[in-house]
Amino acid sequence: MTDPSDHADLEHDPNDPDGTRGHAGASVTVPTTIVCVDCGGTCHLLTAPFDDGVGPVGFRPGDIVSYRCADCLDRWDVELDESDVN
Numbered sequence: 131m132t133d134p135s136d137h138a139d140l141e142h143d144p145n146d147p148d149g150t151r152g153h154a155g156a157s158v159t160v161p162t163t164i165v166c167v168d169c170g171g172t173c174h175l176l177t178a179p180f181d182d183g184v185g186p187v188g189f190r191p192g193d194i195v196s197y198r199c200a201d202c203l204d205r206w207d208v209e210l211d212e213s214d215v216n
């Protein structure tokens with residue numbers, strides 16, 4: 131005899147050592163500002179981190195994050211990769 135709700139509880143046990151944490155992809159932390167390559171000004175992060183309600187909030191490898199320079203208004207797109215995972 132199975133109860134679907136019991137199964138769901140197991141799936142969401144945060145203390146499960148063999149659990150599904152990370153199944154949504156490792157989270158990448160990005161700085162909220164970077165230094166503009168062109169003018170040395172401050173570029174502010176335009177892209178909001180994903181929050182799908184599963185796993186950590188943040189960015190994933192392969193995501194493109196965009197910055198806008200406050201001084202020269204240049205836009206910088208940065209692609210994240212596995213080396214950015216922390």
Ligand SMILES: [Zn+2]
Pocket residue numbers: 166167168169170171172199200201202203204
């Ligand atoms: Zn700039």
